[in-house]
Amino acid sequence: MSNRFNLIATKLISPVPRKNYVKREKLVKELEHILDYKVIIIKGTAGSGKSTLFSSFVKEKKLSNVKWINLDGENNELFSFWYYLIESLKEYLQDEGQQLINTFSTFMKKDDIFNIIPYIVNELSDGEDIFLVFDDYHYIKDKFLNSTLEYLIKYSSSNVHYVFLTREDVPIYLGELRIKGHLLEIGEDNLKFSEKECLNFIKDTLNIILTEDVVDKIFNISEGWIAGIQLIALALKNRKDNIFNDITVLNKYVIEYLTEEILNQLSSDEKKFLIKTSILEYFNIELSNNILNITNSKEIIDSLLNKNLFIIVLDEQNNIYRYHHLFKEFLNISFSKLNEDEKKELHIMAYKSFKEIGDYKEGIKHLLKIKYYDKALVEIEQNAQNFNGLCYLKEIPLEYLFTSQQMTLQRIFYHFCNLQMDEYKRILNLLGKKIDEPQWQIIKMFKVVIDDYNGSFEEIDLNCIENFNFSDITKAIIYLNICILLLSQDEFEKVIYYADKCDNIGQKNEFISISFFGKGQKAMALEELGQLYEAENTLDEMKDMIKKSRIFSNLIFMYHLGIAGIYMKRCELEKSEEQLVLAQKFSNINQGFADRSILYNIMEIKFLKGEVEEGIKLANKLVEEYSTDAFNLLLSSVRLEYFISSSVYSINDLQTYKEIYENTKENTRIYIQISDRIVYSTVLYLLGEKDEAFNILNKCLEYCRKNKIITYLVTGLINMALMLKEDFDKRKREIYNLIREAIHYSIDNKYIKPYVLKGEDILTIIKKLNDDKHIELTVKEKNFIKNLMNIMHSKNIKHELLTEREKEVLKVLSEGTSNKEIGEKLNISLATVKTHIINIYSKLGVSNRVQAVEQGKKFKII
Numbered sequence: 001m002s003n004r005f006n007l008i009a010t011k012l013i014s015p016v017p018r019k020n021y022v023k024r025e026k027l028v029k030e031l032e033h034i035l036d037y038k039v040i041i042i043k044g045t046a047g048s049g050k051s052t053l054f055s056s057f058v059k060e061k062k063l064s065n066v067k068w069i070n071l072d073g074e075n076n077e078l079f080s081f082w083y084y085l086i087e088s089l090k091e092y093l094q095d096e097g098q099q100l101i102n103t104f105s106t107f108m109k110k111d112d113i114f115n116i117i118p119y120i121v122n123e124l125s126d127g128e129d130i131f132l133v134f135d136d137y138h139y140i141k142d143k144f145l146n147s148t149l150e151y152l153i154k155y156s157s158s159n160v161h162y163v164f165l166t167r168e169d170v171p172i173y174l175g176e177l178r179i180k181g182h183l184l185e186i187g188e189d190n191l192k193f194s195e196k197e198c199l200n201f202i203k204d205t206l207n208i209i210l211t212e213d214v215v216d217k218i219f220n221i222s223e224g225w226i227a228g229i230q231l232i233a234l235a236l237k238n239r240k241d242n243i244f245n246d247i248t249v250l251n252k253y254v255i256e257y258l259t260e261e262i263l264n265q266l267s268s269d270e271k272k273f274l275i276k277t278s279i280l281e282y283f284n285i286e287l288s289n290n291i292l293n294i295t296n297s298k299e300i301i302d303s304l305l306n307k308n309l310f311i312i313v314l315d316e317q318n319n320i321y322r323y324h325h326l327f328k329e330f331l332n333i334s335f336s337k338l339n340e341d342e343k344k345e346l347h348i349m350a351y352k353s354f355k356e357i358g359d360y361k362e363g364i365k366h367l368l369k370i371k372y373y374d375k376a377l378v379e380i381e382q383n384a385q386n387f388n389g390l391c392y393l394k395e396i397p398l399e400y401l402f403t404s405q406q407m408t409l410q411r412i413f414y415h416f417c418n419l420q421m422d423e424y425k426r427i428l429n430l431l432g433k434k435i436d437e438p439q440w441q442i443i444k445m446f447k448v449v450i451d452d453y454n455g456s457f458e459e460i461d462l463n464c465i466e467n468f469n470f471s472d473i474t475k476a477i478i479y480l481n482i483c484i485l486l487l488s489q490d491e492f493e494k495v496i497y498y499a500d501k502c503d504n505i506g507q508k509n510e511f512i513s514i515s516f517f518g519k520g521q522k523a524m525a526l527e528e529l530g531q532l533y534e535a536e537n538t539l540d541e542m543k544d545m546i547k548k549s550r551i552f553s554n555l556i557f558m559y560h561l562g563i564a565g566i567y568m569k570r571c572e573l574e575k576s577e578e579q580l581v582l583a584q585k586f587s588n589i590n591q592g593f594a595d596r597s598i599l600y601n602i603m604e605i606k607f608l609k610g611e612v613e614e615g616i617k618l619a620n621k622l623v624e625e626y627s628t629d630a631f632n633l634l635l636s637s638v639r640l641e642y643f644i645s646s647s648v649y650s651i652n653d654l655q656t657y658k659e660i661y662e663n664t665k666e667n668t669r670i671y672i673q674i675s676d677r678i679v680y681s682t683v684l685y686l687l688g689e690k691d692e693a694f695n696i697l698n699k700c701l702e703y704c705r706k707n708k709i710i711t712y713l714v715t716g717l718i719n720m721a722l723m724l725k726e727d728f729d730k731r732k733r734e735i736y737n738l739i740r741e742a743i744h745y746s747i748d749n750k751y752i753k754p755y756v757l758k759g760e761d762i763l764t765i766i767k768k769l770n771d772d773k774h775i776e777l778t779v780k781e782k783n784f785i786k787n788l789m790n791i792m793h794s795k796n797i798k799h800e801l802l803t804e805r806e807k808e809v810l811k812v813l814s815e816g817t818s819n820k821e822i823g824e825k826l827n828i829s830l831a832t833v834k835t836h837i838i839n840i841y842s843k844l845g846v847s848n849r850v851q852a853v854e855q856g857k858k859f860k861i862i
Contacts, residue, residue, distance in 0.1 A: 010282045010320070012088050014068035014133065016313040017056040020204045022197050024053055027186060031057050035129060037184040039153065039177055040163045041170055044188040046326040047227020050165040051135055051312075053191065058131075068133040071140060072281075077391055078110050078145050085132075086120075092130065093123050099512055100551050113148050118155070118554040125157035136325070137166040146171050153177075192224030201226070202233045206308045210236065227310075227326055228255075234308070235261035259330040262309070273300045274309075274323075275338070276346055278331030279369070281362060282314060282322045290353040291346065344370050355379075364392055373400040381407050398430055406470060409443060413477070476505040476514045483521040487528075489671045492709060495525035512549050516542060523562050530710025532566050532749040539563050557587040561597055569711070571752040571791050573605055580605075596626045600638065607642045608756055610861070612804065615642060633664045633672070637679040644682060645757045647803050654683050674700050674712045678719060685723050693723065710745045715754045717742035718762055725765065736769050740781065747784050755788055760803070760843065763792055793845075802843060802861060809836040811862050814853045 031054075034040060042050045058066050067088040075081045086093075086100055093100055100116060124130060140146060150172045153162055164170050177183040193201060198219040202208050210218075210233065218236075222228035235258045263271050276292055277283050288297035301321065304311055310327030314320045323331065335343065347366040354363035360383040367376035373396050380392060381404055393401065393411040401408055408427070415424035428435070428443075435443045470478070479498040486495045502518030505511070519542050526535035543559045546552045564579035580601055587594035599622055606615035619639040627635050640657050643649040661680050664670055677700050685693035697720055704713035721738040724731045739762075746752070755762055769775065770785050777785070802810065805826075812822045823833045841847060844855040856862040 010314065010322070011070050011084050012068065013070075013314050014055050014058065014066060015051050015070075015135075016316055017052055017059055018205060018308075018313075020207075021052055021056050022193070022201045022205060023056070023060075024049075024197070027053060027190060028057055028060070030184065030186065032061075034131075034161060034184070036182070038156070038158065038161060038182040039174055040161065040184045040186075042163070042165050042186045042191070043167070043169070044191040045167055045225070047225065047230075047324065048188060048191040049193075049226045050191065052226075053186075054133065054163060054165060063131060065128055066131045066133060068135060071134060071136045073139050074391065076140050076142050076145065078113065078142070078148065080391055081140065081145055082113060082148070088132070089120065089124070092127070093120075099510070099549060110144060114151065115554050116551060117148065117152050119551045121152065121155045121157070122553070123550070124160050127159070129159045129161060131161045131163060133163040133165065135165045137164045137170060138168040141171065143171070191226075193219070193226055193229065194224070195219050198222075198224065198229055201229060206230065206233050208233050208237050227324075230308075230310070231255060231258040231262070234258075234265075237265065255326075256330055256333065259327070263334070266304075266307075269296070270300055270304060273297070274304070274331055275334045278323060278328055278335050279346065279366070280322075280350060281365075282320055284318065284320050287353050287357075290356075291349045293349070348372075361392075368392065368395050373397060374403070377401065377404055377407055398427065402431070402434070405440060405443060406474075409470075410474070412443070413474075472505045472509055473511060473514070476502045476511070476518070479505075480514075480517055480521065483518075483525075487521065487524060488673070490528075490674050490703075490707070490709065490712075492525040492529050493707065496522050499525065512545060512552070516545050516552060516555070519545075520558055520562075527562070527565060527569070528711055529708060530714070530745065530749055530751055532569055532751065536563065536566050539566070554586065557583045557585075557594055560586065561594065561601070564601055568601065568604060568608070569753045570750045571608065571756050573609060576601070577605060596622070599626075603638075604642070607646055608753070610802075612646045612648060615646070616648060619643070633660055633670065633676055636660050637676045640683070641679050642757070644679075644686070645759065647805075651687075654687055657683055658687065674703060674709065675715075678712065678716050682719055682723075690723075694720075697723070710749070710751065711754075714742045714745050714751055717745075718754050718758055721765060722758065722761055725761070728765075735765060736772070736775065739765060739769055740777075743781055743784050747780050750787075752788060752791055756792055759792075763789075802840065806836050806840050806843075807861055809833065810840055810852060810856050813837070813840075813849060814856065814862050 031040070042054060044050050055068075057063075069084055069088055071081075075084065083101070090101075100119070134140075140149075153172070156162075174183055195216070199212075199215050202210060202215060202218070214236070218229055218232045222232060263274065266274070273288070273292065277288055280287070280291070283291075285297045285301065288301070289295055301311075301319075305313075310324035312322050312324055314322055322328075338346075347370045351363040351366040351372075354360070354366070360379060364376050364379050367373075367379065376392070377396055377400055380396075391414070393407060393414060396407070396411075401411055408431075412424045412427055415421070415427070431440070431443060434440050479502045483495045483498050483502075486492075486498070499518045499522035503515045503522070506513070506515030506518060519538050523535045523538040523542070526532075526538060539559050539562045542562075543556070546556050546559065560579045560583035564576045564583060567573070567576035567579060580598055583594065583598055587598065599618060603615055603618035603622060606612070606618060619642060623632075623635045623639055636657055640649065640653060643653060657679070661672075661676065661683075665672055677696055681693045681697040681700065684690070684696070697716055701713065701716045701720065703709075704716060717738045721735045721742075724735050724738075728735060742754075746755075755766070766785055766788065770777065770782075805828075808826055809822060812825055817825065819830060819833045819837070822828075823830050826833075828836075837852075840852055844852055846852045846855055853862070
């Protein structure tokens with residue numbers, strides 16, 4: 001019996017209805033309309049007949065496509081629950097089933113589940129009705145886990161039906177389904193036997209002959225509770241005396257007494273068998289013989305089945321069984337009374353037997369029960385890739401866990417993925433100075449990745465990952481996290497290096513998700529480096545992966561978002577807008593990253609097109625809605641950069657930003673990115689601190705040249721040229737050299753955006769450069785400048801050439817007012833009005849007022 005078979009047999013096979021079960025005609029009539037309901041809830045206490053009711057209904061009606069999941073406390077965890085859910089649905093996922101399991105096992109955080117649910121919804125929407133049965137759902141209490149199932153239910157098509165067998169209310173919002181009549185609820189009172197059903201159950205199912213008077217008493221004491229009826233009837237079997245004198249109501253102590261009475265009627269071998277195998281989640285003849293060191297398990301099991309005890313048949317063909325939860329609970333009480341050495345020996349035999357058949361998970365559970373933590377840790381480490389059991393690391397005391405760097409890292413990563421930040425920080429704190437020891441270098445590196453925004457990889461050897469016995473997938477997940485940090489620290493070449501490692505691991509192991517997200521990190525790094533065509537090629541590779549694997553169809557927004565950014569950098573604004581529309585269409589509603597990024601890009605386009613008022617609104621919204629400790633400086637930098645370029649900033653804006661920047665630098669561990677430093681240098685310049693502004697900007701340029709960060713370098717060069725502009729005559733040669741250097745780095749990838757953003761200010765300098773007869777420009781430079789001129793005078797951004805004041809002058813001018821009236825209305829001098837009008841004529845390429853107004857209307861400036 002393989003591990004694969006055990007997974008299916010114990011978790012994903014519906015229980016077989018017991019022989020001669022009582023047919024619940026009234027309840028069956030309700031269930032006959034099951035296709036009308038999206039959710040069916042059968043709620044009742046342990047032993048109330050929930051599983052029997054639905055499994056017998058499935059058998060009687062010959063329902064097909066029934067996927068039954070037997071849940072327990074271990075499944076109250078996102079990865080465990082969804083692992084089994086995906087396994088149960090694999091046949092509907094065609095060739096993508098195993099890839100989906102692979103994808104799920106590489107999630108870096110629990111929110112990633114929302115990226116695959118749309119795929120599952122789409123795949124289940126085609127075809128026949130499917131019934132997903134969650135047995136013992138009362139074990140599932142985790143709020144986030146329930147939210148994922150609620151999301152699945154909400155978006156599933158009507159051919160998918162969800163059946164919950166539970167002792168408690170289902171913690172999922174179902175109000176809308178209830179209002180629409182798509183929810184069927186069968187409660188505990190409905191499940192109770194009638195007096196007639198009680199009689200039929202005792203006579204036909206349990207095969208026990210009792211007088212009508214005794215049956216009446218059993219019914220009254222049990223109040224129709226099926227397990228109670230069975231307990232009393234079995235306790236009465238073969239007894240001559242009357243037990244009713246001692247029983248008037250069923251409670252925990254009476255149930256324990258009745259269970260003991262039932263056990264006392266069995267042979268010594270049968271009683272020992274029940275008590276000793278009660279520690280098993282499932283058993284068969286082979287397992288029982290091995291664990292108990294006997295040879296007659298088959299005879300004992302057959303005898304117990306004939307006595308109608310609380311044994312559930314999981315698989316008739318392979319003879320796999322489990323005990324009813326209620327009966328198992330009381331058998332466990334008897335087991336606890338055994339000698340300690342005997343209990344320990346049984347658990348050890350269970351561990352060895354399950355390991356022998358390849359069910360490592362069940363084997364490890366028995367080691368944990370007898371606190372053999374060192375042995376359990378070894379088994380988890382050796383079989384980490386063979387079963388979904390890393391959640392057991394939570395049960396290993398830290399003093400044992402710390403003997404293994406790999407498992408300590410897995411435990412930290414487990415808490416990180418589940419956003420259990422307090423727990424993972426607690427472990428890091430308990431490690432204390434140990435992480436400074438050479439053998440714990442990998443933990444120190446991981447601390448930097450997930451906890452230290454200002455940490456540096458220069459101090460530690462990243463190659464230490466290769467020296468540890470990590471699986472390829474573990475390494476890839478670490479690399480992806482490293483990439484995230486390196487991106488935030490402007491280490492783009494290193495991002496590409498580790499992203500390629502992820503891609504290679506993903507391709508080697510056929511883990512498409514690893515390759516996909518690795519390429520995503522690489523594309524972002526290439527874009528920042530200004531290698532726009534390489535970034536576009538990488539994004540196209542991601543797009544091809546999405547086409548080939550429907551699992552990732554929901555992630556197509558990442559392609560559209562990425563390509564929109566590249567088009568924007570080339571100032572192909574219409575194309576960029578088209579891609580952003582598609583990104584919005586396909587982005588997941590739970591994907592905050594997508595919402596923030598889309599808003600950010602739309603804001604940029606508004607400013608680049610000259611729609612400044614809209615741009616201001618979006619920039620403010622971006623800061624208001626998404627500013628956190630980690631993003632406050634970044635978003636403030638973005639907003640102010642566009643405000644300055646559009647001349648809509650105030651002195652207060654500059655001073656506020658200066659405070660944010662300096663507070664972040666002095667009081668947090670957040671890395672200050674080059675883009676933030678460039679904005680800061682501009683702010684200092686505008687506030688009159690020019691020497692410090694030049695000093696900071698020169699350092700930025702030096703860093704960008706050294707590390708070939710083209711986008712920041714070009715922006716910095718343009719800013720430097722503009723800062724020197726007021727001494728143009730004295731520093732013309734230096735300014736021209738800065739512009740030519742910027743153009744040099746912009747040519748190959750057509751990086752246009754920073755020039756367009758600065759508008760007329762930089763265009764004036766470029767025109768002078770182009771017209772200077774003493775400077776011989778290269779053909780490439782001339783072509784770039786010509787293309788830049790065309791773009792900046794095109795329909796999309798023509799009105800960007802007008803300053804806010806010039807737009808105001810044009811608007812008043814369009815009302816037929818004189819120059820003097822314009823000055824009075826805008827509170828500016830007549831000479832200033834004339835200067836603005838001359839600039840307007842020049843920028844719009846017109847020679848009179850009428851033409852200026854026409855052009856202003858044409859380009860939606862007024």
